[in-house]
Amino acid sequence: MSKTILFASGKGGVGKSTVSATLAAALAAKGRRVVLVDADIGLRSQDLLLNLESRVVYDLIDVARGRCLLSQALLESPDIPGLFLLPAAQFARCRDLDPKKLKRILALLQGQANYVFIDCPAGLERGLRNVLNAGASEKLHVETVLVVTPDDLSVRGAERAASLIGKKDLSRPSLLVNRLNPDMIRSGDMYTAQTIASLLDLPLLGEIPEDPAVVTAQLRHRPVLAYECEARRAFLRIADRLEGGAPAFPSYGGGKPSFLRRLFSPKLREAPWMASAGAGKADSGSAPREDTKPTAPAGDSQSESDDEISP
16 A cells, blocks of 8 residues: 655754655665655755756646646656656745645555655745645545754744644654754753654654764765665664564664763863953944944934834
């Protein structure tokens, strides 16, 4: 049976597109047929991540408006057999995508692939709502995954996104925590993946550590699976869970660092920026303080109430 998964986030910059592309590549490498739909209209990115940017002719909007066949818009990865991309329109707006037509496209893709991944627009605006409306169908059996980073801004956005997903009668989302730093977790500066899952009351699908190999892969337009690194192992574990497996969670930051790591890890020291700012001393060539009120011209007296702007 085909499985359709929406990848969403409450805010941008959490690595959602990279996560969905890498998991699609991991499942295709297992022999599955995977279609990745880039639904971020106007901000196309998956073609770059999959090294397909020079092959895009038709896009999702073209298919929705009947300008081409679905088969004409689908692009197969030259590096990973079985991985296909339906690219987003680069010069369109989210309102150009009709949720009913997207729903029909998803139904067609479910009959052709083992997995259909949808890279949703970041944020909570119309773009995400269009995709959620398309996925809110009992016939499609759509699952949702929320990608979050271990910081308060991202967690707050994920909380709002989970609430929005719940209002669309979709399945309860699972959680994927990205860019975990074990050293910062051990020092108490960063949440663990389990803590975030508890805060959001969502089941934890996986956790991915911060890894420089991910940046290298992006710069080379290759999946991080091509490099032996900790992020690669994390993605493979998550792919196993999507297939029904139950690999153990690594619990990044749970153990103590080695003696050499503690010895050579640089310590973060605070800079005295607050002390210099609070001294109130300015150099002769510095700009005046912002709270200094300009002197009124002679003969133009003002009262305190005159500082307010009249309607």
